[in-house]
Every structure is written in structure tokens, then in C-alpha cells.
Amino acid sequence: MARLNMPEVLGELFAGIVLGPFALGSLQIWGEPLVAFNEHVLAFAEIGAILILFVAGLEVGFAQFRALGSQSLVIGVCGVLVPFLLGVYVVLVVPLPPTDLPAALIVGAALTATSIAITMRTLEELGVLDSIEGRLMINAAVIDDVLGLIVLSIVISIITTGVTPSPAEATWVVLRTLGLWLGLLLSVVYVGSRLLTLSKKWVARGTIEMAATALCFGSAALSAAIGLHPIVGAFSAGMAIAESKVLAQVREYIGKVSLVFSPIFFGVIGARLNLWALTPMSIYGMLLILAIAIISKVVGCGIPAALATRSSRIGARVGVGMISRGEVGLIVGGIGLAAGAINQDVYAQIVAMAVITTIVTPILLRRSFGRRATSDKFADMTAEQRDASLNTSL
Amino acid sequence: MARLNMPEVLGELFAGIVLGPFALGSLQIWGEPLVAFNEHVLAFAEIGAILILFVAGLEVGFAQFRALGSQSLVIGVCGVLVPFLLGVYVVLVVPLPPTDLPAALIVGAALTATSIAITMRTLEELGVLDSIEGRLMINAAVIDDVLGLIVLSIVISIITTGVTPSPAEATWVVLRTLGLWLGLLLSVVYVGSRLLTLSKKWVARGTIEMAATALCFGSAALSAAIGLHPIVGAFSAGMAIAESKVLAQVREYIGKVSLVFSPIFFGVIGARLNLWALTPMSIYGMLLILAIAIISKVVGCGIPAALATRSSRIGARVGVGMISRGEVGLIVGGIGLAAGAINQDVYAQIVAMAVITTIVTPILLRRSFGRRATSDKFADMTAEQRDASLNTSL
Numbered sequence: 001m002a003r004l005n006m007p008e009v010l011g012e013l014f015a016g017i018v019l020g021p022f023a024l025g026s027l028q029i030w031g032e033p034l035v036a037f038n039e040h041v042l043a044f045a046e047i048g049a050i051l052i053l054f055v056a057g058l059e060v061g062f063a064q065f066r067a068l069g070s071q072s073l074v075i076g077v078c079g080v081l082v083p084f085l086l087g088v089y090v091v092l093v094v095p096l097p098p099t100d101l102p103a104a105l106i107v108g109a110a111l112t113a114t115s116i117a118i119t120m121r122t123l124e125e126l127g128v129l130d131s132i133e134g135r136l137m138i139n140a141a142v143i144d145d146v147l148g149l150i151v152l153s154i155v156i157s158i159i160t161t162g163v164t165p166s167p168a169e170a171t172w173v174v175l176r177t178l179g180l181w182l183g184l185l186l187s188v189v190y191v192g193s194r195l196l197t198l199s200k201k202w203v204a205r206g207t208i209e210m211a212a213t214a215l216c217f218g219s220a221a222l223s224a225a226i227g228l229h230p231i232v233g234a235f236s237a238g239m240a241i242a243e244s245k246v247l248a249q250v251r252e253y254i255g256k257v258s259l260v261f262s263p264i265f266f267g268v269i270g271a272r273l274n275l276w277a278l279t280p281m282s283i284y285g286m287l288l289i290l291a292i293a294i295i296s297k298v299v300g301c302g303i304p305a306a307l308a309t310r311s312s313r314i315g316a317r318v319g320v321g322m323i324s325r326g327e328v329g330l331i332v333g334g335i336g337l338a339a340g341a342i343n344q345d346v347y348a349q350i351v352a353m354a355v356i357t358t359i360v361t362p363i364l365l366r367r368s369f370g371r372r373a374t375s376d377k378f379a380d381m382t383a384e385q386r387d388a389s390l391n392t393s394l
Numbered sequence: 395m396a397r398l399n400m401p402e403v404l405g406e407l408f409a410g411i412v413l414g415p416f417a418l419g420s421l422q423i424w425g426e427p428l429v430a431f432n433e434h435v436l437a438f439a440e441i442g443a444i445l446i447l448f449v450a451g452l453e454v455g456f457a458q459f460r461a462l463g464s465q466s467l468v469i470g471v472c473g474v475l476v477p478f479l480l481g482v483y484v485v486l487v488v489p490l491p492p493t494d495l496p497a498a499l500i501v502g503a504a505l506t507a508t509s510i511a512i513t514m515r516t517l518e519e520l521g522v523l524d525s526i527e528g529r530l531m532i533n534a535a536v537i538d539d540v541l542g543l544i545v546l547s548i549v550i551s552i553i554t555t556g557v558t559p560s561p562a563e564a565t566w567v568v569l570r571t572l573g574l575w576l577g578l579l580l581s582v583v584y585v586g587s588r589l590l591t592l593s594k595k596w597v598a599r600g601t602i603e604m605a606a607t608a609l610c611f612g613s614a615a616l617s618a619a620i621g622l623h624p625i626v627g628a629f630s631a632g633m634a635i636a637e638s639k640v641l642a643q644v645r646e647y648i649g650k651v652s653l654v655f656s657p658i659f660f661g662v663i664g665a666r667l668n669l670w671a672l673t674p675m676s677i678y679g680m681l682l683i684l685a686i687a688i689i690s691k692v693v694g695c696g697i698p699a700a701l702a703t704r705s706s707r708i709g710a711r712v713g714v715g716m717i718s719r720g721e722v723g724l725i726v727g728g729i730g731l732a733a734g735a736i737n738q739d740v741y742a743q744i745v746a747m748a749v750i751t752t753i754v755t756p757i758l759l760r761r762s763f764g765r766r767a768t769s770d771k772f773a774d775m776t777a778e779q780r781d782a783s784l785n786t787s788l
Contacts, residue, residue, distance in 0.1 A: 002599075008599065039433060039434070040433070040434070040437050043434050043437075205396075205402065206653045209650070209653050210653065210657075213653075213654065252650075253650050253653070256603070256646075256647050256650035256651060257650060257651055257653075257654060259600045259603050259604065259607075259647070259651075260607065260651060263604070
């Protein structure tokens with residue numbers, strides 16, 4: 001995939017699909033299937049998901065999160081609400097295949113979080129990473145990640161209690177989840193800075209790495225204990241460590257450790273896909289969810305961006321750049337399948353949506369920039385002037 | 395432990411003893427024990443053992459192994475045979491607690507492999523790492539590691555078949571195990587060099603690391619399939635990679651990954667220790683095994699070294715430096731306990747032997763060198779002259 005100039009994660013997904021228990025993995029060797037899920041593989045995959053969100057938190061950072069401008073906030077919030085609400089609504093109204101509320105909520109949650117990594121790499125290749133579009137996309141994607149995880153927590157809470165909430169109850173669930181997350185984040189930031197300061201005083205090899213590991217998994221366990229998903233805690237732990245001076249060391253360590261766990265996660269995601277269970281109708285459903293995924297981000301992020309910058313061209317570019325869904329969408333799909341909220345049909349649609357949006361985003365983004373490296377309106381401004389111009393326009 | 399200038403691994407062992415299911419881990423929290431072994435913890439510990447031997451193989455290297463001189467070979471072979479035979483004999487003759495042949499074989503196997511890391515660090519501190527004693531110890535420890543694993547393979551083969559072999563059968567088992575190991579090593583060296591050359595052609599992040607991981611665990615699986623212990627395969631894979639140009643990259647990667655797995659291994663080793671099950675008699679047994687451990691290496695390595703260098707002082711230093719047992723002894727004890735070949739008493743004796751020899755070796759070694767940094771006889775020679783002098787003396 002790297003040779004084909006495509007995201008490497010797609011290779012891991014395809015390997016899972018091809019080698020999984022529904023395909024080549026079902027071949028019998030000495031009376032046993034070649035590949036089967038046992039508790040060890042699933043545990044490694046879960047650890048992989050936790051580490052992926054921990055790395056995402058390291059990239060975002062608590063300080064950067066607090067410093068976000070109002071324009072990114074609006075783009076990010078609309079970029080979560082529009083896909084979620086549109087997804088839930090359309091999936092309920094057009095049942096391809098027939099779905100209930102839990103399945104619709106999982107689809108909606110899987111549609112929220114943007115995978116900014118692909119977009120960032122494309123912007124870098126085009127040399128426009130520091131353009132106004134680039135900065136808007138990265139900041140909005142941070143909001144997307146945080147809100148996407150909160151939406152997921154709310155969806156899980158609704159699915160496990162089994163009650164469709166009234167508007168008042170829904171507001172209460174939203175506020176309580178937000179409150180729990182903020183409490184978790186602040187305590188992890190507090191404990192994390194103390195722990196890392198302490199661990200730096202020790203001379204033994206690996207103390208900082210172990211403190212970071214303990215913070216990541218401790219926060220994930222705490223998160224699960226208060227009713228949020230473990231990955232929310234891992235993400236918060238990453239945000240806490242991103243502020244500290246040991247960030248580079250922790251990032252290098254987790255990068256190596258993730259080499260073991262994260263391909264197993266994506267492999268399991270792919271291997272869970274049963275292509276034989278698909279019907280013609282689920283292909284239509286796949287196309288429908290894909291259409292929602294693309295339209296909802298182009299509209300939900302593009303229109304606020306166009307209004308903020310008073311440039312429809314910048315709006316279109318931001319909208320296109322936010323299309324790609326990746327890790328979080330796949331994790332949400334996996335959680336939904338494991339919880340029994342969605343069936344193989346819907347799971348396949350979510351995986352296909354994540355894969356195809358990841359493939360098309362760099363292509364569309366390159367096309368939208370054409371040969372011009374930066375947008376017309378801000379081409380001659382400095383970074384500070386751009387920020388000032390943006391902060392007054394919203 | 396690092397602060398106390400002691401090996402860090404002792405801290406991991408003690409943490410396991412204190413927090414394990416036989417001590418603080420048995421405290422009930424909400425009706426569940428605080429720490430319990432589940433299949434995930436045991437799987438992590440097994441992966442830890444495999445990685446520890448992989449790292450040991452990386453340090454040894456296939457090229458270095460082939461280039462060993464005859465004097466190191468004799469010291470290494472005697473340093474394995476004397477502890478093994480003396481251990482098996484004394485444990486059978488003096489049953490403290492009463493033991494059968496499988497238990498005696500496990501004790502013997504646990505007594506073979508020297509843990510050179512502690513000795514190397516001490517020699518470095520004394521500034522005599524490149525002395526004649528240092529070079530003899532490191533090379534002989536390489537032989538110890540290899541032969542120790544072969545002894546373990548033979549012991550496991552005897553325990554699982556349950557037959558006490560006749561001398562002819564024993565010779566056959568030794569030759570077959572040696573042949574299997576050499577075949578495994580050569581195929582891993584062959585496949586490994588091809589795989590790593592191939593993986594360097596790929597541009598994707600982590601290809602070399604994943605090739606090394608695949609070689610390590612593939613070789614461990616192959617080793618298990620042909621009837622050797624998985625750690626023998628992991629050690630061979632490490633030796634194969636040590637020859638390649640990617641050694642530094644693989645060593646750094648495995649160093650980070652081992653930070654996760656290897657403390658869990660040592661923690662589990664410690665946690666398996668049930669101090670409450672010990673009787674006064676098992677304390678005597680512990681002292682007996684400790685005495686065998688010290689005497690057998692001082693005699694088994696020291697006398698050949700004294701003959702080779704015609705210096706009783708060098709012989710004594712080499713003998714003292716080879717006393718420490720570490721990872722391999724603990725792994726052998728763990729295998730014996732898991733296979734039911736030894737009981738808690740004997741297991742505790744092996745763990746105590748490994749811990750105490752690790753603690754006393756640096757103390758005795760410092761004392762044996764006194765204030766003089768290098769030995770008298772070879773003080774004025776260059777490294778080449780020393781080698782020439784050694785190669786003629788045996």
C-alpha cells in the first residue's frame with residue numbers, strides 16, 4: 001500500500017479480510033482452521049485500539065485543545081452533528097437492510113470522527129500544510145475526535161440501557177457524558193503531570209515509558225469504570241502526556257509498541273468482515289452510507305468554513321479534506337458488532353465506508369487544490385494576519 | 395533496585411512476590427482477588443520469555459558463536475556439564491525435599507546457564523571488560539547459553555516421554571537435539587538473511603521490525619513443532635539477526651517492546667513463589683542448591699580457565715564471574731513448575747538460587763579483582779598477543 005501511495009492501514013485491513021476466518025483462514029490444516037479468533041488475538045486487538053487512541057491523544061494535546069479558535073470549534077461541531085444526525089435519520093428512514101435505533105446510532109457515531117492523518121499527509125505533499133485550509137482542517141479534526149468519542153459514549157449508554165431517551169433525557173445524557181469526560185481529562189492531566197515529574201527523578205531504564213503505559217491503561221480502566229468506553233480514557237491520557245516534556249520519548253516508545261498491536265487491531269477489523277454474508281441490498285446500503293459520509297462532511301464542515309473565510313473555494317477544500325474516516329469509525333463499528341447492536345451487513349457497510357472515504361479523500365483533495373498551492377484570498381498574508389482575519393469573520 | 399546499584403530484574407521479581415496471588419494479590423476487592431493469573435497474564439509472560447531469549451540471541455550473534463576459540467569452548471562446556479551433573483547427582487542423593495529424576499533434571503538444567511549481563515556490567519565498572527578474564531567469561535557464557543538451552547530441550551524430552559534413558563539412548567537424545575538445533579539455527583539464519591534483505595527494499599514504516607518479529611515468533615513456533623522449547627527458536631532467531639545490518643534497529647525496537655513484556659515475565663516468576671508453602675527442610679534444600687550453584691561454576695569454569703591461562707588468579711576470577719544465574723534459570727524453573735515436574739519447594743529453591751547468585755556475583759567479582767584492574771601476567775600484552783597466547787595454551 002505504501003508503494004501504491006495509499007495509506008498503510010488499508011493493507012492491514014485487506015490482509016485481515018483475505019486471511020481471516022471467513023476467507024483463507026477457514027482452510028483446515030491437520031483438522032484445525034488456519035486462522036481463528038481466540039481470546040489472545042482479541043485481547044491484542046483491544047490493546048491495539050487503546051494504543052491507537054492514545055497516539056491520537058498524543059497528537060492532539062490538551063494545550064492545543066484549549067487554544068482552539070472559535071471558527072475551528074464551529075466547523076468541528078457541525079462536522080460531528082451533521083453526519084451523526086443525517087446518518088441516524090437516513091438509516092432509520094431508508095432501511096437498507098432493515099435497521100433499528102441501536103444500529104442507526106452506531107452508524108451515526110461511526111460517521112462522526114475525521115481521520116486527519118491522510119489529509120495531513122496529502123496537504124504536506126502539496127506544500128499547503130500551513131495554509132488557512134490546512135490549519136482549519138487540523139483544528140476541526142481535533143474537535144471531531146473529541147466530540148466523536150463523546151457521541152460514542154452516549155450511544156453506548158443508550159444501547160446498554162435499551163431506552164430511547166426523551167429530548168430532556170438525551171440532553172441530560174449529553175451533559176453527564178461531557179461532565180464525566182471533562183472530569184476524567186482533568187484528573188488524568190493532574191495525575192499524569194505528577195507521575196511523569198516523579199518518574200523523571202528515577203534513574204532506571206524505562207521508568208518514563210512505564211509511567212506513560214500505566215497512565216494510558218489506568219485511564220482506560222477508570223474510563224470504563226465510570227461508564228465511558230476505555231478508548232476515551234486512553235485518548236485523554238494521550239492528551240495529558242502531550243503537554244509534558246517527555247512527549248518525544250513517549251511517542252517514540254509507543255510508536256514501536258504500536259507496531260505490534262495496531263496491525264493486529266486492523267487485521268481483526270478486516271477479518272471480522274464476512275463478504276459472503278452480503279446481499280445485493282447491502283450493496284445499496286453501502287452506497288447510501290458512503291453518500292451520507294461524503295455529503296455530510298462536505299456540507300457540515302464546508303459551509304461553516306466557507307462562511308468563516310468568505311471563500312466558497314476554501315469551504316469546498318475544507319469539506320473535501322474532512323471526508324476521510326479511519327480508525328475511530330472502524331473502532332465504533334467493531335464495538336457495535338461485538339455488542340450485537342449491528343449485524344454483518346451494517347458492519348460491512350461501515351468498514352467499506354471507512355476504507356473508501358480514506359481512498360478518495362487524497363484524490364479529491366489534490367484535485368480541489370489543482371496546481372495552485374495556496375488559496376487566492378490569503379496567499380499574500382502571513383500566518384498572523386490569516387488568524388486575525390479568521391477570528392473576526394466568525 | 396537501580397538506586398541500590400542492584401540488577402533491575404530483582405525489583406520486578408520482588409514486585410511479583412509481594413503483589414502476587416500468594417501475598418497482597420489475595421486481598422479481596424468487591425469479592426474478587428486483587429491480582430489473579432488469567433490466560434492473558436500468562437500469555438504476556440510467555441511472550442516475555444521468548445523476547446528475553448531473542449534479545450540474548452541478538453547479543454550473542456551467529457558470527458561470534460562460530461568464531462569462538464577452543465579455550466572458551468572448553469570452559470563453557472565444563473561450565474555446563476559440571477553444574478548439571480553435580481546438580482542432578484546431589485539432588486537425587488540428598489533429597490531435601492525428596493525428589494525424583496524429573497525434578498533433579500530440572501534443577502540441573504536451571505543450574506547450567508550463566509547470566510553474563512551482571513558480570514559484564516561489573517567488569518565495565520572495574521574497567522576490565524577487555525581483559526583476558528572478561529573475554530573468556532563472555533565467550534564461555536555464550537557457550538553456556540547455547541548448551542543450557544540444549545540441556546533444557548533434552549530434559550523436557552526425557553520428562554515428557556517419562557522414560558529414564560540408557561546411556562546409549564541418552565547419547566542419541568543429545569545428538570538428535572544438537573542436530574535439530576543446528577538444523578533450526580541454519581534454516582533461521584538462511585531465511586532470516588533473505589527476509590531482512592527483502593524487507594529493506596520496502597519503504598513502509600516498520601517493515602524491518604515486523605520481519606524481525608515474524609522471524610522471532612516463527613522460529614519459536616518451528617522450534618516447538620520439532621520438539622524443542624520455543625525459547626530455543628527465539629534465541630536462534632536472535633543469533634541470525636545479530637549478523638545482519640539491521641541489528642541496531644531491531645535491538646532498539648525489541649528494547650522498547652520488551653519494556654512491556656519482560657517485567658510481566660519476571661513479575662509472574664516472582665508471583666508463582668509461595669513463601670507460605672516453605673518448610674524448614676526446604677530452607678536447607680535452598681542452601682544446598684545455592685552451594686552447588688556456586689561451587690560447580692567456580693570449579694567447572696575456574697579450573698579450565700586456570701589451566702588455559704596457567705594462572706590460578708585468572709581461573710578464580712573467571713569462576714567467580716560465571717556464578718550468576720538469571721533469566722534462563724528462572725525460565726527453566728517456570729517450565730518445570732508448569733509441567734508439574736517440580737513442586738513449590740523446588741521452585742522456590744531455584745528462584746532463590748537465581749536471585750542470590752545474581753546478588754553475590756558482583757560483590758565477589760569486585761573483591762577478586764581487588765584494586766588491580768588487570769591480571770599480572772597479561773597486563774603488558776595487546777589483545778592479539780593475548781589471543782595467540784591463549785590459543786596455544788589449550
